[in-house]
Amino acid sequence: MESRSRHFKANAAASLANPVLQANLKTAKGKFVDKRAISIKEIDDFEGSREAAKNIRNRVLENLDLWLEKFEENATARGATVLWAKDGEEICRHVAEIGLRHGVKKAAKSKSMLSEEAGLNLALTAAGIRPIETDLGEYILQINDNEPPSHIIAPVVHKSLDEIADLFHQVHKTPRKTEIPALTREAREVLREHFLTADMGISGGNFLVAETGSVALVTNEGNGRMVTTLPHVHVVITGIEKVVPTLEDLSLLMRLLPRSATGQSISNYVSVLTGVKTPAELDGPEHLYFILVDNGRADVVGSEFQDMLRCIRCGACMNHCPVYQTIGGHAYGWVYPGPMGSVLTPLYTGLENAIDLPQAATLCNQCGVVCPVMIPLPELLRKLREKQVEKHLRPWFERIALKTWAWVAGNPPLYALGSWLGVRYLKWLAGGRDRIPVLGVAPGWTLGRDFPAPEGKTFRELYAKKKGR
């Protein structure tokens, strides 16, 4: 998927000015947050579980090469083929080749954010394979002219029931339905036909289990089970960072993932899939492929941003983010929105291509507090800001302003004079009130709030006065 992250400011402004989107974001606001808060109370030692989850993920990342080899060895022993892809283009090439080899005409897809990174649907269509998204949200986006998702687990959180009702009426050419269960049934009937006739199932992977060479897939709708049970070929597309050591580790992570994502104690379906079907089995794929993807991940290993690779894609950070809540996911411009996206997008697509994303945060640390694998998101955003400055990527006026500030701050008499003048100017501007409604030098700052007026003396003056007494 081509990144539009460099246009973040314009995208965010457009989102703020879109009344339909603002109403839809308001409808969604807080639903996942409230459910999560209730469900984490079921775990006696939630903080201990977060700590354990962090350690599980770190254990693998610290020796990722050898854990990947262990996974590959065990997956291959069960009849799976393990392929590697450096970037999105190579993902597309692998899937098209697999399709050609097995005579695939139609591929049913369970949700895979990596296929969004790769723009896989367009590539499949070009290769003569019809891709069908089967997650209800992703299906809605696909029939709406391949619109990108705005949330990693609730892809159509930005759309209202009315918009979806109109879309189904137009695309399915059926009478317009207004009830959510009726719309869900309509999609079920359309997609059931595709499940039964697809030659290939494509899924992501929530976790890869090194011990057994398995992929763990988590869904509520059952589409993950369909695409890995009915077609004769199953392709798993997943990042190289998704390995966990044992089934016990998977069990612990499964206590955290659904609770952090949707506030469920467990997702409806957790499938742990290992190898291909035996000749006597009545269902299951005869061919299983894993595509292990780099696309920027390998260069994060061993770097100061390695903590980010612990991410298990639950979406809790965006559900709790005041910025995400206000602008929605599309404004971020690439596959991953919210705080995790503001770290991943610059790392995977280049710092210069996502110049405003590390700034798209108040650093309030709501994201860091809820992250089930304890990723210090505000700290990583701050480090990215430092990188931008080091690489001279910030705009010229910001660089000049900071240089000027550094020069003044390093020159005590000048600093004293500047602040002496500053407080007097601001006091004059306040005109006897305790706040300033419009700040002349930075009018944007006072658009939604007042600037508190200074009392009239600088700290240095007050300190000198107290010392002299």
Added chain:
Amino acid sequence: MNSREDILGRVRAALGRDAVNTVAVRQDIDAVLAARVQGPRPAMPTDLAALTARFAEKSAVQSSTIDRVANLADAPAAVARYLKGLDLSLAAVIWPSLAALDWRAAGLAVEARGAVDSDMVGITGCFCAIAETGTLMACSAPDHPATVSLLPETHIALVPMSRIVPGMEDAWALARAELGSLPRAVNFISGPSRTGDIEQTIVLGAHGPYRVHLVIIEGE
């Protein structure tokens, strides 16, 4: 250079991999895999009656319905009672492993095979069941086709009470002890399929069953 070597090569370089630490880390990995250390777990009841009550309670939270019978031979009548109560089809597809029960006497027409689209009711057993979350664990096998719990609108599962375990870790331990290696598909099923994609409103029956009915067999 192929992509595998390119990707692994960069990871190795970033982690400072060399011949000496490779040997040491491989040993560590084997030790981690052998140790199977468990993380913190919620407290669970220890006696089977309380564990079963917990399983039933959590299954209800997942929108499953629950019945209890004394013996396996009572299961067909309980299944028929449930289906008649909801005015559902009395024809069902069933796991071959359960076909030997006297379903005909209960008024049911069962066919032992994998499920197809037109099947309205699927009857399965389970490998075990998990009290912590009200979850069934189903293992694929020639006489346990995975489609039976997936394609029909109604899924009925027979749950032997002795197979209710506290948590997922215990289910894995049981699988290792009894099956050796994992089957192709282990499916953990917690109630009917559902979606919340439209306005975060939960609707049952997304792609899989609309209803999951559990019959706990106390004597098994």
